[in-house]
Amino acid sequence: METKWSNMSCRRVLLTGFTLCIVLVTTPCSGIDIHADSEVLIQNGTAGTLRCSFRSNEVVSSTTSVTWTFQSNQPDNLFYKTPYTVFYYSNGRGFPGHDVFKGRVQFIGDINKRDASLQLSPAQFSDNGTFFCDVKNPPDVTGTPARTELRVVLKESLPQNNMAVIVGAVCGALFLLVLIAVAACVVMRVMHSRHEYEGCTSLESVSSQAPKPRKKVEVNLESSRGPNPPGPVQGPVIYAQLDHSGSRSSFHKMEPVVYADIRKN
Template sequence: MEPRLSNRSYNRVQWLCSFAICAIIGTYPVASIEVYTLSEVFVENGTTGILKCTFKSNQVISSQASVSWSFIPEGSLDSTGESIFHYAGGKGFPGSTQFKSRVEWAGDLNKKDGSIRVSKMQFQDNGTYTCDVKNPPDISGKPSLTKLRVVKKESLPQTSPAVIVGGVIGAIIGVIIIAVVAYLLIRVMRSTRDYEGCTSIESVSTQAARPGKKAESSTEGSRCSSPSAPVQGPVIYAQLDHSGSKSSFHKMEPVVYADIRKN
């Protein structure tokens, strides 16, 4: 007769087995890959558009890594969509007949880039695109979605690359103009400070009447000195009568009436 375990012993064995399984799973956790795409993309009708897809994985990129793209047309009730492109082993495999001759690989798995390029975009290409990346053993990631809007040129949003480049160039030119104006203002202010303290003393016109001496020009009477230099006061000429007689002539002699010195 075979021995049978009691209910108590059976429960104990079952608990030990469950504990061992949990310990093993905890030692080797399941990896999870993270996939990122733009929420919305605008492409001009008839041009080539790039659907960006990047991912983050804790594992080294292996030769078994793969990228799958699927498409759900706008207004479709299908939640899974149809495969339009699959990349694995360094090769691309177009799926849908709608994109078969228009889709190509534009990424680099070593750089964690799974983007694709679609040429001659059409209005019927509007819809939701899904990017799914697998990098064994990192395979439990969630696919990322992006909505594509194929529009006419005049309907493109103002955040197009051309507008951004134009704004950057305009900002650079504005900074240069401001720098030049500030430089010129600084030079004018320095020149004004350098000429502070300069005075102009006009020459006395009566010196032209003195015999044997050439009259000085008004420019020679201009002097520029520092504030600390002494300043000679003006010389005033007066007529003095030394003889006291009526027949004597009046002689012009200089008399200094004021000698002003500035400390």
């Protein structure tokens, strides 16, 4: 009996754990994720954008709200100790917060696209500090506000545009490729001409060495003719066509003509 009871208890525990796992996996989380730029640089006296976006499992509705707060990093500033609300958005309408930011903040986001960005214009040195973006999309109301460190600087302190450097680097790379291609063509042409020159010299050497075996043959012929007794030697017989009548229709006769082979003794 005890063994059967223990087996039933194990099965119940396993079934309960499996059910809990399924419930935890299938039940959507009621939290909301908020993201913003960690740092933003704005030139003094110009407009800047504080970007903020969020992700939620619930459908965006009129109850979705956005709250922007600010805390200064300057000890003598009014907003140094605690954050103050600078802008509030709900039901499709925006409400500026403290008088310091009235007329200088504008909601440029789109709630339906999950964008809660804010524009600050014109930026002032007193705006140096931390801006917090908090979004509520009921029932997704639990989430950590995103924070952005704003630095209002002079124009000389802004990072320079690297477009000129990039263009120069690309042009330099293209010029280097063209130079390499031209150098390769010149090297190939020089090697080709050198190959032709070596071929000509080899042919000339062969032609200059060709008559040597002929001299050997003549020496052999003279040596072979040495023992023969002196006397008139009949030369080669050459047949020539002689025209006796002088007319075109005359019969051409082949007569032998003997040339004497005159050699020095």
